[in-house]
Amino acid sequence: EVQLVQSGAEVKKPGESLKISCKGSGYTFTSYWIGWVRQMPGEGLEWMGIIYPGDSDTRYSPSFQGQVTISADKSISTAYLQWSSLKASDTAMYYCASMSGSPYYFDSWGQGTLVTVSS
């Protein structure tokens, strides 16, 4: 069974950096794309980007390109989403999700990581 376990909730101040994680298990982590999805409070889902852990090929949504960095450490089956300088508008729930069935849909999701940015 595919499982994605995300790191815990974070409370940060504007301008701080942050890296959240998503550990995969139950499948060959290096063989399938894994992505990140943002959900702002009371809003819908937004596709941020995906990474292929096997070779670190990464694709970003233009809305998030340059705002976040997606990476992966295949040795520990973990994907990351990081910010160098957080803004209040980054306050949201962030989900990781895998594409272990096909590269055209997210078939397994992490539990979500709530990021709160407030002074």
Add this chain to the structure above:
Amino acid sequence: QSALTQPASVSGSPGQSITISCTGTSSDVGGYNYVSWYQQHPGKAPKLMIYDVIKRPSGVSNRFSGSKSGNTASLTISGLQAEDEADYYCSSYTSSSPLYVFGSGTKVTVL
């Protein structure tokens, strides 16, 4: 790339059937058979309900079905149950950036 268009809300009584539409363009919904649907209960992570327009993952009730005509995809829930009350999002692969796009979301209410 704008979000795919969904109705904000759809409601129905227990046992009825409802249909949620998802309208895009020929660059996404109309151009590929890569439409998926997700169910999200409050405070929970999304769950895949339909993929490749019409396919159901193992474990998903056969009361859920998908279809597509032109640039519009649809999710039908038959025999509506209280547990179906949730938000539903469509998604599609797109030939233009950002590769994938979600719909605006539809809140399903069971009356």
